[in-house]
Amino acid sequence: MALPRTPRARHGLAAGALAATLALAGGGCGADDDFSLPDWDAPGQNTRVGDLMIRYAHLAEPTGDPWQPGDDVAAYVWLYNKGGGSDRLVGASSPMAASVDIVDSDGKRLSDGVEVPENDLVELEPGKDHLILRDVRQVIRGGDATEITLRFEDAGSATFGIQAQPPVYDESGAPKQ
Structure with missing residues (x-):
């Protein structure tokens, strides 16, 4: 031609x-x-369970020193429901922590979980509802990984790897606070 x-x-x-x-x-x-979302440049792991897409799951980056045994560590994830009706994130667990709570932006436990409406994106992020790994069992440095299981009312459970984000460093090479 x-x-x-x-x-x-x-x-x-x-x-x-x-x-x-x-x-x-x-x-x-x-x-x-059938689950196309825009291509965001975000950290974390991706998986799906039933009609739910789980995107950008990651642990908060340690600031300063690594997370220590006994610390509570925030976990963030985006949930996209492409199903025939709403679902609800009702629980989570991790072998790295004594428990995992679903909390609101103030850290207060949400006993009813988080609704994931049909054809909607729910961002569990800083300043919003998110997850907290309570009483972690070992040191967690940026880049370290563990498993987490998310349980949904209708879709069931998904177990996948989740990684702590590496710290962001300032010009001097020290972790930003």
């Missing part, structure tokens, strides 16, 4: 190729085809 000779024709060809590339890339492949 010969390439077009005029700038306008080349521009049209390039635009068409770009559109085709974006359509193919945006469509994804594999089991998550």
